[in-house]
Amino acid sequence: MAPDRYTPREIERRWQEVWAEEKTWEVPNEGVDPARSSYVLEMLPYPSGEPHVGHLKNYSVGDAVAHFRRRNGQTVLHPMGYDAFGLPAENHAIKTGEHPRASTEKSIAEFQRQFRDWGISIDWSREFATCEPEYYRWTQWIFLALYERGLAYRKEAAVNWCPNDATVLANEQVIDGRCERCGHEVEVRQLEQWFLRITDYADRLLDDLSEIRWPEHVKAMQRNWIGRSEGAEVAFRCESLGVEYPVFTTRPDTLFGAMFFVLAPEHPDVEQIAAGTGQEDAVRAYVAGAMAESAEERGDVEKPKTGVFLGRTVTNPVNGEELPMYVADYVLMEYGTGAIMAVPGHDARDFAFAQAFDLPITRGGGGGEELPYTGDGSIVNSHPDFDGLQNRDALEKIVAWLDREGRGHATVSYRLRDWLISRQRYWGCPIPVVYCSRECGAVPVPIADLPVVLPDVEDYAPRGRAPLAAAQDWVRTTCPRCGAEGRRETDTMDTFVDSSWYFLRYCDARNDAAAWDPAVLARWMPVDQYIGGVEHAILHLMYARFFCKALSDIGLMDVQEPFSALFTQGMITRDGAKMSKSKGNVVSPREIVERLGADTARTYILFIGPPDSDVDWSDSGAEGVHRFLARLWRGGVEVAALPAEEAPITPEGPDLVLLRAAHRAMEKVTGDMGRFAFNTAISAVMELVNEGWRLRDEAGPWARRFAFAAAASLVFPFAPHVGAEVFELLTGRRVWEEEWPEADPALLETDTFELVCQINGKVRDRVAARADASREELEALCREAPNVRAHLGGGAVVK
């Protein structure tokens, strides 16, 4: 009856139907024991076109984890959704006129279909897309909660602007100073925008990294991004204007070495400072030139230093020296105060500027002959109170002195900026705010009126203003506060806002009275294992952490860190290069699944190498895995045809060899699962199947049945269909209802082993020895080995 050929398509369809009909992977919110529950989550996909191999890898990893935890007695929440607002769908709409909703829905249907074809164990009852009003209603609600707390605010700021696409771009869409979409150089524009106050959380985002099990390189990137610097703010007074200009410095110990003073071209006071000095024209020309520079030019470290004298001086508060003021584009308005004290003796950039402008350079301490010296050392050329001190000690004393004199104080500066969430785009979540035509200003939409539904428009292309502005009937409304005429905010939110809380919604996805019930949330959160690509190391993962902290502060939940453990998967390349349509080296998961089956595709992708490293796809490698699964299946079918046999009381001979091989595999796979070593776990199952195959004529039916059932059970997290099929053939039971197999320690030992004889670390011979032999017996055995005798001069230490 059984076909003699492994036919994954039939096997896979059969099990998928069982899982769909029985809703096998759905978990209830009631009766969940938090101690025995586990939230396993892969980053939600952005539905565009159809899934690629990166998705296949992501969900293969996550599914292996989910299955392993279930079979170890955990109730596993493993949901799925779609990050469905975003630019690609909108670009597609601009090009074709097809509504982003239509193309997104099509793509979602394709993702759903393929996830089912892959046999991923998803709780479909919690599925949603972030572009549905039932979801973004709560995104708006969260925005209002943040607004109420002062964590969302509006201000004018410099933003990235692409003149070609006539739109603002997110930071992440600016690659090396150029627009990701059209390659045009990005300009900076001043616009009024909505921000979220993530900088309030800089220290907590930094400190709490120590509490989560994340890869070191991701933590390092986040630390880097937050960029905390301890230092001091010091006030430099311009006597001729009677104005104080504070600077931030991490090296107040070098204050005595300050030789000049520099402001950023964007500094609001620059023109005013130059006024009446004769430098006005030169300054105006320089500032205009600096503003016209692209981000790419401006950021070039190699570029020679430029600047213009401002015609005035400031007083160095520590020694009363007058320092000339300059405007120069190497000073950034966004960091610190937009002004610096320049210490050419101990800062490479100030040194380069001083050289270009022929300014004096003095030594403040430390180092050899060569300047600039940026290391530590003892202070010279300062004040008698500080000279001779180690600079780190002097630093504290100088800051204390500044503080007493009211000239400065210790402070901390961050690289992290507040999160700009306004987007002049159509396909996103509307910002629920109305601008009153009278006195009320920006007024939040009342919660009862949510959602503010995204209206349809005809023209999606940005023309220097948000496409939503064209929906005039929608824009025109009344002020919720005073009833006067009002206009809706026409910008939409950054899609990273949508994905900053989706993992919370999964916990209580069908709740239409609230974003979530805090009691239900507490049963699942935090996510026990999060899995995704390293490309989200900063943005998404930082925003989600910020959201949890802010929402917990507001009292809406009580979880400081959303993702207790993180696993970042590596990329799959082809011929050593990133897959791309233009290179023509794209591997289509659909094609692989159709040709070789989902089990092969999933198992191969995990077998190819450690899942956190980048690996190269090879078709012949995938075929090798297919051969392995086919052999498992054929072996299972063969054994299933044999009469069932009682387990022998004491297995021996080939039966014992096979039994031990099975227990060794259980031991190895179990250990590997916990550390994401799926590649070696799979190779351990391969060894077991090879052994079963090798001994198919020698071992008895019972041992063979045991070995193949064990292999099916162990391979199930990677290849669920063939695992379930073979296990059922051999045992009549459903493998996912079985506990994870546990190795019997007694069967991991053998009674003889190969004793390796080393002399001075070199292997000289191998002899068979009994496991229970004494140390003396082993040493004697070694001494007798022919090769040992040949090499042994004096006494040897034998293990």
Place this chain on the structure above:
RNA sequence: GCGGCGGUGGUGGAACGGUAUACACGAUGGACUCAAAAUCCAUUGCCCGUGAGGGCUUGCGGGUUCGAAUCCCGCCCGCCGCACCA
């Protein structure tokens, strides 16, 4: 420049103080076949040797150890993130 990661056969990789190269791919030879596919068997780190056997080998140079791919020090090379951040 700062931070992180890595360098092992023809290839992907395994081992992470104790038999280096598991598992797989590829290659070569063979079986089955009219033939092919599929399947199966054998060999496969490099060098010397007909052979038994010997020597060498984890980017380079040192060190610790009875023993180092693994630990320590110094280099070289590659990848990733950040970067005129004061």
